[in-house]
Amino acid sequence: MTLSNSIMWVSAKPPFSSSFLQNPKPLLPQISCPSLHSQSSLTPTIHCGLRELRVRIDSIKSTQKITEAMKLVAAARVRRAQEAVINGRPFAETLAEVLYDINERLQGEAIDVPLANVRTVKKVALVVITSDRGLCGGFNNLVIKKTQTRIAELKKLGLDVSVISVGKKGNSYFKRRPEISVDRFIEGGLFATTKEAQAIADDVFSLFISEEVDKVELVYSKFVSLVKSQPVIQTLLPLSPRGEVVDGNGNCVDAMEDEFFRLTTKGGKLSVERDSVKKKREGLSPVMEFEQDPVQIIDAMMPLYLNSQILRALQESTASELAARMNAMSNATDNADDLKKTLSNSYNRERQAKITGEILEIVAGAEALKDFE
Helix, strand or coil: CCCCCCEECCCCCCCCCHHHHHCCCCCCCEECCHHHHCCCCCCCCCCCCHHHHHHHHHHHHHHHHHHHHHHHHHHHHHHHHHHHHHHHHHHHHHHHHHHHHHHHHCCCCCCCCHHHCCCCECEEEEEEECCCCCCCCCHHHHHHHHHHHHHHHHHHCCCEEEEEEECHHHHHHHHCCCCCEEEEEECCCCCCCHHHHHHHHHHHHHHHHCCCCCEEEEEEEEEEECCEEEEEEEEEECCCCCCCCEECCCCECCCCCECHHHCCEECCEECCCCCCCCCCCCCCCCCCCCCCCHHHHHHHHHHHHHHHHHHHHHHHHHHHHHHHHHHHHHHHHHHHHHHHHHHHHHHHHHHHHHHHHHHHHHHHHHHHHHHHC
């Protein structure tokens, strides 16, 4: 009898023993085929039955269809969000520059502008903008980490911090952090609207005018491109030159990378000049005369300024979220395709091993019957 070395008999009882007569089926050999699983050392071995492998492959196919659909939806929406960001930047930036110039002209005059008053900072309000949904990679984590770093910097200076959280993901995070004071939780929408921006602006306005806070900053993710977004901190109030907002000890409380003082527009697109804090601009003519009182002009434009800056931050955050989701779903689709190939290879190897084992069992049974005869 010639059998392969990989065949090991389970029993060595003589033929036609009592147990064999009670069970006339021949004792089948136990087969091991290690060479079938070592064809490719790069492919991971998955120890699973054929039925389980089929279920997993079908599950991966369903998941891949979902991620592909989410990728296409995010790609369709991000174009609209990107156009809103690019079209809204010139107005928001020009309005901020005009207000900055008017306020700078009035610095030497005894004029009281409530939203431009520089007070000794005791408490800072952070408007943190996150998304309402997940599945967008590290988008929310980067914004929250930026917020935590800023909170640590302010607390190191001995200042109190209050948070206005915008977005469900940020809300759920800060609700689990009782040590962080949260003034208000706001849920965002699919796309940023002026109504949503006005609600945030009203809350910020009341906090600053009532002197509950002395400085307001925006923390959001700025849209750079479809593959890149950057969490930034932008000073919203007061409207003052960098370095003038200080705490009780005279320390500057502006962020090291404050976005407000390096805004620039070139053809409606964001400039990448990041080495200078204040950009060169023509400004207002020194001989310009205002038909109305400059205070009335600033008081009339400040609500529009607040709304436009918050709306711009919401639009930037929405575009960044959709771009991050598109990239995350694209990566998930590619990973699902790779996993599906790996499972298919494992399924084919298991099926081949099972067929080979059945053939060897048949051959072994035939050889055993020959010996019995």
